[in-house]
Amino acid sequence: MSAYGSERQRRREGGARDYEGFECVVGLEVHCELLTATKLFCGCKNAFGDEPNTNTCPVCLGLPGSLPVLNGHAVELAMRIGLALNCTVQPSIFHRKNYFYPDMPKDYQISQYDIPINTDGYLDLPSGARVGIVRAHIEEDTGKTTHSGGGGRIHDAMYSLVDYNRAGVPLVEIVSEPDIRSGEQAREYVSELRAVLVAVGASDGRMEEGSLRVDANVSVRRPGEPFGTRCEIKNLNSLRSLGRAVDYETRRQVDLLVSGGAVAQETRHWDEQAGHTVVMRSKEEAEDYRYFPEPDLVPLAPDAAWQERISRAMAPLPAGRRRALLDSVGAEGPAMVERVATVVAQDLDGYVMAAVDAGAPGALALSRAANELAAACAEDASLLDALEPGHFASLVAMEARGDLTATQAKAVLAEMLTSGEPPEAIASRKGFEALDPGSLRRAVEEVVAANSAEWERYKEGEAKMAQFFVGQVMKATRQKADGKAVMALLADLLRGSAGAP
Amino acid sequence: MIGSAQDPEQAPVSREEVEQVALLCRLEIDDGEARELAAQMSAVLxxxxxxxxxxxxxxxPTAHPLPLVNVLRTDEVRESLAQGDVLSQAPDVEAGRFRVPPVRRRQPEEP
Structure with missing residues (x-):
């Protein structure tokens, strides 16, 4: 493969961000399904995974004579989202968006058009970038279509099957300004937005179940020039897909422009397996939705008192929790910031705070939470149910005092997650009493004496023999020894023997 | 008071516009209907x-003829229709779902 070829290949895989002087411009539309008990305009259950067409009624099926009535809790969740995204919450009205597609039996979707409930906000990302929010409006979800025949691919389908359980489920669509400049930043924005939506109780955040759906508007330009022609990318079902699709689409558009072509305004479909986008419809095929005010609904006008009530009851947002944790731990530096982000993302900051309040060192508590607890969480979040913050605090304190080695502390923590017992009980059952320095030195000397051939090799400079001795000492002390302390003693003995005549 | 539908001077809606609206509404209309509708729609406008x-x-400004805002419902589940009733009038059914013609034609372009 030529050097050019491999460079090109590397770029195709999204490894490089050098776009030949172009920059990538991204705006995202995120659809968030609201965590309500019922649909937006009727009392049908809002649930994922039920038997098809069992959560429907005359309202969400669009049967003649039925009338929508707005779900008050959905409005409250929409307002929480608006306030969390620093939006202006304003009086708003609903519109009908008319289109013929079997996912909506009414042949229109009730949405908000020119006067949405939330406008002009922003979201600050952990990296420091600020992304503007154009609007966050209320609308109803559509039914779910499954394409059958022709291998299930949308373009080859022989027929489609429709389930209306999702038709009428409340959504908030959050539209960002085109402030995002890379696939990586797009991922960071959605990740932070998801954390905010979960924190305010508006969403379960499950992208894989479609609770959060992302469309990306991607264009390229030379920095400082006006925006280029944009393409809308659909079918982004994960953060990974989002990042890959934005990188691919940027590269595709830059390649087009560099080779003298032009970008056509179109809607494109991300194919995760193939790793590319394909055109779905062009601008000429774009729909004319003929929006008009929904005559069956009256305006929504949240007064100041209602907003104030919601504002006061809002849970702390992820950014504030990260700041509080960082302050409480007294940590600094990029590694610490990353650990703090992990801990808050996994909802583990309560444990670290409890440990710090109990007098344990913050950095160690943060480390155990960001590594061991976060790993357990990723495996099975319910593991944390058994863990009491007080027990975690005791464990960190025991390790900090030297009562437990790092290896022992991790073993005890793993058992605390399954049994829910206090660390003292587990440590004593495992025989994890700390070795006093004298017995540790004796243990090391005995192991050295019993393995004289290996000791000679270690003395000759074979550094990897250190691991052998650590292993032997661990065995001899039934894992009670601290690996670092053993290494220090070995070095000490080596200096002693080298100095001997 | 109201512009006469027969007066071509008062006809802001063209035949082409009528045909475009008919297409968007998925209505099939013939030439005679298009002429008639153009006149009627012009009168309305x-x-x-x-x-x-x-x-x-x-x-x-008035968003709604009734002087009401914030007509809201509590978020309580009410009984839905039985699946059998929902599907009883569907022309075609498969696995508890409505079976409909394919919703999107094959697209030729590959990247």
Missing amino acids: SHAAALLSLDTSGVD
Whole structure:
């Protein structure tokens, strides 16, 4: 493969961000399904995974004579989202968006058009970038279509099957300004937005179940020039897909422009397996939705008192929790910031705070939470149910005092997650009493004496023999020894023997 | 008062516009119907134009004829229809779902 070829290949895989002087411009539309008990305009259950067409009624099926009535809790969740995204919450009205597609039996979707409930906000990302929010409006979800025949691919389908359980489920669509400049930043924005939506109780955040759906508007330009022609990318079902699709689409558009072509305004479909986008419809095929005010609904006008009530009851947002944790731990530096982000993302900051309040060192508590607890969480979040913050605090304190080695502390923590017992009980059952320095030195000397051939090799400079001795000492002390302390003693003995005549 | 539908001077809606609206509504209309509808729609728009000529500078915007806001429902589940009833009038059914013609034609372009 030529050097050019491999460079090109590397770029195709999204490894490089050098776009030949172009920059990538991204705006995202995120659809968030609201965590309500019922649909937006009727009392049908809002649930994922039920038997098809069992959560429907005359309202969400669009049967003649039925009338929508707005779900008050959905409005409250929409307002929480608006306030969390620093939006202006304003009086708003609903519109009908008319289109013929079997996912909506009414042949229109009730949405908000020119006067949405939330406008002009922003979201600050952990990296420091600020992304503007154009609007966050209320609308109803559509039914779910499954394409059958022709291998299930949308373009080859022989027929489609429709389930209306999702038709009428409340959504908030959050539209960002085109402030995002890379696939990586797009991922960071959605990740932070998801954390905010979960924190305010508006969403379960499950992208894989479609609770959060992302469309990306991607264009390229030379920095400082006006925006280029944009393409809308659909079918982004994960953060990974989002990042890959934005990188691919940027590269595709830059390649087009560099080779003298032009970008056509179109809607494109991300194919995760193939790793590319394909055109779905062009601008000429774009729909004319003929929006008009929904005559069956009256305006929504949240007064100041209602907003104030919601504002006061809002849970702390992820950014504030990260700041509080960082302050409480007294940590600094990029590694610490990353650990703090992990801990808050996994909802583990309560444990670290409890440990710090109990007098344990913050950095160690943060480390155990960001590594061991976060790993357990990723495996099975319910593991944390058994863990009491007080027990975690005791464990960190025991390790900090030297009562437990790092290896022992991790073993005890793993058992605390399954049994829910206090660390003292587990440590004593495992025989994890700390070795006093004298017995540790004796243990090391005995192991050295019993393995004289290996000791000679270690003395000759074979550094990897250190691991052998650590292993032997661990065995001899039934894992009670601290690996670092053993290494220090070995070095000490080596200096002693080298100095001997 | 209302513009005469027969008066071509008063016909702001063209045949082409009628045909475009018919397409968007998925309605099939013949030439005679298109002519008739163009005249009728022109009359409706003329009426609206007459309203537009009124001075409303002292009138607050109205989103709805009723002076109501915030008509809300509590978030409580009510019984839904039985699946059998929901599907009973569907022309075609498969696995508890409505079976409909394919919703999107094959697209030729590959990258």
